[in-house]
Each structure stands twice: as structure tokens, then as C-alpha cells.
Amino acid sequence: MNDVAMLDHITALTATLAAADKQSAEKLAPAFSPFAFMETDELGLSRLIGWLINPSGSHAQGASFLDAFVRHLGIPWQPVDCAAAQITLEAPTPRLTEFRRIDVLVESHGRAIAIENKPTAADQARQVQDYFTHLDQHYPLGGYLIYLSRNGTGPSPFSIPPEEAERRTQSRQLLVLGYVGLLPWLETCRSLCLASRINSFISDFETYIRRRFNGERTVTTHDQLVTDFVTSPTRLASALNVIAAADALRLRLIGRLQDDIRTEAAGRGWTLLPEIRSTIQWSGFSILFGGNDELKFRVEFGDERRSSCCFGVWGMGPGHKEYAPVGNLLTSAFGRGREHHVSPWHRNPRPQEAPLPIEDNWFNSDAPWRAIADGTMAPKIIAAAQSFHDVLAPQGYVGRRLP
Incomplete structure (x- = not known):
């Protein structure tokens, strides 16, 4: 079995397992978790x-x-x-x-x-x-x-x-x-x-x-996939090749997302700031609304596996006199966030929750990567940036250096 055939096999097997899970879901509700409705910051x-x-x-x-x-x-x-x-x-x-x-x-x-x-x-x-x-x-x-x-x-x-x-x-x-x-x-x-x-x-x-913290998915699905791989040496070899390509695949998709965000931002007169980092942790995407702005909208990964991300505004510390007013303004608009030494407001995203309805865990979920591949991730990030712009601009926080 070559690697392409292996991918087709994994796709078909995963679909079969998903269908079986769906049949039992009505009684077991395996996807339910009270933590989906809780503040987990x-x-x-x-x-x-x-x-x-x-x-x-x-x-x-x-x-x-x-x-x-x-x-x-x-x-x-x-x-x-x-x-x-x-x-x-x-x-x-x-x-x-x-x-x-x-x-x-x-x-x-x-x-x-x-x-x-x-x-x-x-x-x-x-x-x-x-x-x-x-x-x-x-x-x-x-x-x-x-x-x-x-x-x-x-x-x-x-x-x-x-x-x-x-x-x-x-x-x-x-x-x-x-x-x-x-x-x-x-x-x-x-x-x-x-x-x-x-x-x-x-x-x-x-x-x-x-x-969230150990990257585990559905245990039953993982176990059955592993069992399927180890039953055949050729399947195992192909599976290992696919695994070895995973990091390169994610890196390629991150590059595509960066290009998509840059294009979407330029259409609004915004700038995607260049970023050079040797590690994934604390890397991300920063959008500057105007050339003289002090604040920037940012999506940032919290660890090396991208199993956590957050979004908000960066570029202002607690010593700045506008730090608390900006934080209060964004809290009024988007709900409670967190603050630290370079951000007066940020929080983790959640699916189906404005202003950025995406997954927080990019390691444990394939949804963000599929969204990058089909071109729907960048518009969500740009839409979130637009919502921040629309809150900050009327109060004078866009288009000038803050005193």
C-alpha cells in the first residue's frame, strides 16, 4: 500500500468509525462535556x-x-x-x-x-x-x-x-x-x-x-486506527510516513493562512506585521489597522503544539494610562477577557462564539486545518479584527499613537 492509498484507507476507516459512533451517540452522548459551557480560561x-x-x-x-x-x-x-x-x-x-x-x-x-x-x-x-x-x-x-x-x-x-x-x-x-x-x-x-x-x-x-493539555482524541477511534495499522507491515510503514509529514503539512497550511490574512487585510488598508520566531509558542498573526497605531489585533498560539490559542489586542502594558480604559471597553463589547504585561484584553476563542468562532486547540482538532485548506479561516480572523476595529476606532484608539 502506497502512502496515498493509505490516506484513502484512513479516510474510509475513520468515516466507518464515525458512523458507528453516531449510532451509539443517542444513548451515550460521547461529545457532551459541561466544559463546553464553562469559562475555561x-x-x-x-x-x-x-x-x-x-x-x-x-x-x-x-x-x-x-x-x-x-x-x-x-x-x-x-x-x-x-x-x-x-x-x-x-x-x-x-x-x-x-x-x-x-x-x-x-x-x-x-x-x-x-x-x-x-x-x-x-x-x-x-x-x-x-x-x-x-x-x-x-x-x-x-x-x-x-x-x-x-x-x-x-x-x-x-x-x-x-x-x-x-x-x-x-x-x-x-x-x-x-x-x-x-x-x-x-x-x-x-x-x-x-x-x-x-x-x-x-x-x-x-x-x-x-x-486540551495532552492532545488526546476519542480513545475508541484512536485505538481502532492503531489496531488497523499494526495488523499490516505495509500499512504501518505508510502510516509512519504520513505521521512524519504532519509537521510539514501544518507548516505549509500556516503559510497559506498567513498569505490569506495578508491579502484580506490589505483589502481593508490594514497591515499583517511580519513575524520571525524560532518557536511556535507565542507566535501568531498581528494586524495593524493604521501605520501609527499602538494597539494591534492578534491571534497567538500558547504552546509548541498549537493546542491553545488566544486573540485580542496587544501593544500596551499596565503602565499605560489607557490600559484599563481599553480593557474595560473591550469587556463591555465582547465580555470578560484576560490581561497581561502586553495586552489589556485577550481570551481563548470558542466555536460558534463571537467574535472569533474557531477552535482553541489546533493540535487536537482537524477543524482549523480544514478551514485553512478550504479558505474559510482567514475571513473569520479578519471579521474578528473588523469587530475590534469598530469598537476601538470611535474611541480614538485607531489611527494615532496614544499619549
Whole structure:
């Protein structure tokens, strides 16, 4: 079997498996997930984790989830510490030179666990270092910082000096964890949980993590495709050749998308800014509405696999006097977004949700790539840019440098 024939075979087999899934979908609803209707940005995920580890949470399981959490991470808290714990979201750090908020703060008996949640966002300058300053000042019996990132990457040198990060890591004060690293803890939570409704929700959370952060698709489909490949050496060889071409295929499609966006933008008098990056993470597409503009509309990938992307406006930090007004203006127009040191407003896209109805995960879904191939992706990005232009322009944020 040659490689082209292999692709035809995969297409036919996938269609057959999809038809079989469709027959059982009415009873099983395999595509349903409550996370499709939830805010799954940094704040939403922090709220969910904080709820799980809260001894007073509506899950009604007391401190059992928090106790399992500290044991999973090797934090030497006793059950009595877990039972007395208080959970605060977006906890303020008022005594620091630069005011910050800790995503999730767990306090008990003079001890604390701070969770810095980074599913997509980049570090801010001295952010992790400042959190340790706060923990050292306020919790003499011990403060721990869990740096929860998309795939287990630690804080940047921009956020904490490497030698300090190493010292904190060696002392077990800094614990770096990827989202997939939460799965054993969640499995333990399910084994401890006595409420079937909560058990089912935790299971959905596990599935969400596997799909978003580990790139897993439908297990049944994957297993059956793999079984089909390994039954024939020629099919296996062709399948491996197809897999080897995947990165080149995606790169070719990204180039096509860039050309399509450039053409569409030029038709409106806009400019697609050139971008030279050695990595996929933080790469993307930036559209400048006018030659003197400070703000630009941007679609950006959050990791090397393109399993997360976000969109919004870039080019302005918290020190700019227009930072908050721009963020508030876009929140009024498009709903709540996130902010960081170069963006007053951005968020992840969702299918069927304005202003950019596309998939967030380009690694786990073939929909974005099919949209590039059939020419429908660039018009969606341009339409989103137009909606931002129409909000920003009347307020004077387009066509001039901001004071």
C-alpha cells in the first residue's frame, strides 16, 4: 500500500468509525462535556481547582480532596491542617511594591499553599519572586508555591532568577506541575468521592485535561486506527510516513493562512506585521489597522503544539494610562477577557462564539486545518479584527499613537 492509498484507507476507516459512533451517540452522548459551557480560561480553571480543594465546597466531601492534593504533591500538611484550610481566589498581596493577586491561596495554621495557574498566560516581570516574598513575610510556618503550567514548564527567568528558582525547588517550596500531572490526584478524588454527581463531574474534568493539555482524541477511534495499522507491515510503514509529514503539512497550511490574512487585510488598508520566531509558542498573526497605531489585533498560539490559542489586542502594558480604559471597553463589547504585561484584553476563542468562532486547540482538532485548506479561516480572523476595529476606532484608539 502506497502512502496515498493509505490516506484513502484512513479516510474510509475513520468515516466507518464515525458512523458507528453516531449510532451509539443517542444513548451515550460521547461529545457532551459541561466544559463546553464553562469559562475555561485561567480564572475559570482556578475557580474549579479552588472549589475542589475547599473543605467547605459544595461537593460536600470535606477536606478529603485537599488532603489527597497535598499528599500527591508531597506537602507535609496534616489532616487537621487541611480541615481548617481557608481558600481565597485572586488573593491580594498589598504589602508588595507592585500589587499582585495569587490565583488560589490556601491558608491554615500559619501555613500557606499558593497556586499560580498558567494554562496559557505568560509570566509577568518578577511575578513568582514577588509571590515568594509575600509567602516568606506572612507564613512563618511554611509557604509553598505550586506553579501549574500547561505542560509542566517552570517559571521563566523573567519571573524569578534561575538560581533562586533552583534554591526554592531544592527546598520543595517551588513545585512545578503540568495539568496532566493533576490526573492522578483527580483519580484519587473520584475514589474518595461518595457523591455520584461530583464523581461524574471530576471524570469530565479529567477528560477535558486529556483532550486540551495532552492532545488526546476519542480513545475508541484512536485505538481502532492503531489496531488497523499494526495488523499490516505495509500499512504501518505508510502510516509512519504520513505521521512524519504532519509537521510539514501544518507548516505549509500556516503559510497559506498567513498569505490569506495578508491579502484580506490589505483589502481593508490594514497591515499583517511580519513575524520571525524560532518557536511556535507565542507566535501568531498581528494586524495593524493604521501605520501609527499602538494597539494591534492578534491571534497567538500558547504552546509548541498549537493546542491553545488566544486573540485580542496587544501593544500596551499596565503602565499605560489607557490600559484599563481599553480593557474595560473591550469587556463591555465582547465580555470578560484576560490581561497581561502586553495586552489589556485577550481570551481563548470558542466555536460558534463571537467574535472569533474557531477552535482553541489546533493540535487536537482537524477543524482549523480544514478551514485553512478550504479558505474559510482567514475571513473569520479578519471579521474578528473588523469587530475590534469598530469598537476601538470611535474611541480614538485607531489611527494615532496614544499619549
